[in-house]
Amino acid sequence: MRLYRFLFRISKPIHKYLGLVFCLYFLAMGLSGLLLNNPGWIKSVSAPWALTPENYEPHNWNRMYLRGGTIKGDEWFLAGKPGVIYSPDGGESFAILDEGFAPSVYGRDTHSLLVQSNSNGTELYAATRSGLYHQEFSSPWSQIDLPGSSGGPVVDVLQTRAGLVALGESEVFLATDGQDEFAPVALRVESEDALRSVPLFRVLHDIHNGKILGTPGKYLIDVVALGLIFLSLSALVIWYVPWRNRRIKKWFQRPSSIFRLGWKYHLKIGIWSAVFLVALAITGALLRPPLLIAIAPYSVESSSPLLTFSQRTDGLGGKIRKGVYASRDDSIILATDGGFFRGPADFSQPLRPWHIPVPVHSMGVTVLEEIEPGAYLVGSFMGLYIWNELSAQLWRLPRLGLQEGNPYRSNDLLSAVVMEGSVPRYRVDYHDGMMPVFAKAQSFVPEMPAQIVERTPLSLWHYFFEFHNGRLFEKWLGSSYMLTHI
Structure with a gap:
């Protein structure tokens, strides 16, 4: 009993004063986390560049400003x-094609663009956070209906021998016979005999956001x-009201209903939520460097009770990131959180x-392209590679200024x-932006127009994301910004 009283006596002032010091930080974490978990609440709002450090404004197409591109002649x-940016003169000038496009910065973020040319002109299909859009021969954009869609983002759009394929994060839609009328497809995945391993990083992330x-x-x-x-x-409120009554007599008031x-x-509420808050604090700290680097090599077996209700233990093992049509055997290759999967382009058989x-x-995966039948371009934050499945050969295409092999x-x-x-003519690095893939073959790099940056502020969701993980403070705190997430 004496030990309990001693611990209570010590913990009370610690809780009070540490709580007051970090109170605004906890409030900001709770509010930003709630909004990040519900992007629909703020998807139409953006944050001006004036509210961000200078290094947040993109230059040379960096900071994930570009997700892909196609060159056809000039x-x-x-x-x-x-959204979609167009240049008619070989990259000398650019304009945003936004007539009829998604109105919000968050919604017009385009994951993939399919460019098709025929005798009538150029057709564009844009896979965006707000759905699939189509532009025909310089007319305004129109959104394509995807029956049965969950309303989530479309991450890729592909042309196959039979028609178009639109890929959502967990759903697929097909349009055949040259029409833009899509129908949902039931995704079937052939299970492996071996247990699937899920990276510990993804498990912790799913704990942190509740998935x-x-x-x-x-x-x-x-x-x-x-x-x-x-x-x-x-x-x-609990701290301020007694403090005010003691220090400022003329403002003395009896405790209000809000105080009570x-x-x-x-x-x-503190007692009931303590375990959950501690779990969020620990997982949040582990999801940022330097602790993230320490846990990166580890994974969790799919048989773990921790993954009983997780989508990562079966099916595709998580979200679809990219897709590519393999012309050699008329198949589709999907890059997902759980690895690569392949199956018939009409999805008539289960993916394997x-x-x-x-x-x-x-x-x-950030890049997945077919460069010739049986050869694929695969890229991520670990570099750009060519994989030839016929010869079973792998080549790395190193960037200019590579500092570590x-x-x-x-x-x-x-x-x-x-x-x-x-x-592949140009590659885009997250930090350094656009540069030639082959230095000797191409030296011209198009300049990024300032007016495009001005017209594309940071969406409020992305602003809160950078705030929540602490990167927003990196310019002022240096590597110490990591402490804001611990």
Whole structure:
């Protein structure tokens, strides 16, 4: 009993003063986490560049500003956060094609662009965060209906021998006979006999956002975030009212109903949410360097009870990131969080795991293209590679200024490739931006127009994401910004 009283006596002032010091930080984490978990609430709002450090403004197409591009003669078609960018003069000038396009910065973020040319002109299909869009022969964009869609983003759009394929994060739609009328396809995946391993990084991420428990877990995290917001606000009220009454006599007031409410439920909610808040704090810290680097090599077997309700233990093992049509055998290859999968282009048979020796960063595949039948361009934050399945050969295409040959430690953070036909002409690095893939063959790099940056501020969701993980403070705190997430 004496030990209990001693610990209580010591912990009370520690809780009070540490809580007051970090109260606003906890409030910001709770609010930003809640909004990140519900992007639909803020998808139409953006944050001006004035609210971000100077290094956040993109230059030379960096910071994931581009996700892909196609060159056809003098015409350039680029896709990324601004939407679809067009140049009619070989990259000398650019304009955003936004008539009829998604109105919000968040919604027009384009993951993939399919460019098709025929005798009538050029047709464009844009896979965006807000759905699939089509532009025919310089007319305004129109959104294509995807029956049965969950309303989530479209991550890729492909042309196959039979028609078009639109890929969502967990769903597929087919359009045949040259029409833009899509129908949903049931995704079937052939299971492997061997147990699947899930990277520990992804397991911790799913715990942090609640997806480890499926949809109920997402709502649970929302409730915990609301609890953290209440604890932060009630702590301020509980401290301020007695302080004011003691120090400023003329402002003395009897405790209001708000004070009594905060006093009554602060302890109760704090006790009930303590375990969840500790779990969020630990997983959040492990998801940022330097702790992330320490856990990167580890994984969790799919048989673990921790993954009982997780989507990563079966099917595709997570979200679809990219897709490519393999013309050699009329098949589709999908790059997902759980690896690569391959099956008939009409999805008439189940997809099967496809194992290739290409190192892929835990953030997922950023580039997946066919350069010739049986040869594929595969890229991620671990570099750009060519895999020839016929000869079983793998080549790395190193970036200019490569500082470390080991893909796990190099500065080769590939975010996009600009293709000319089946040839990769330009690569886009997350930090350094656009540069030629082959230095001797191409030296011209198009300048990024300032007006495009001005017209594409940071979406509020992305702003809160950078705030929540602490990177927003890197310019001022240096590597110490990592402490904001611990």
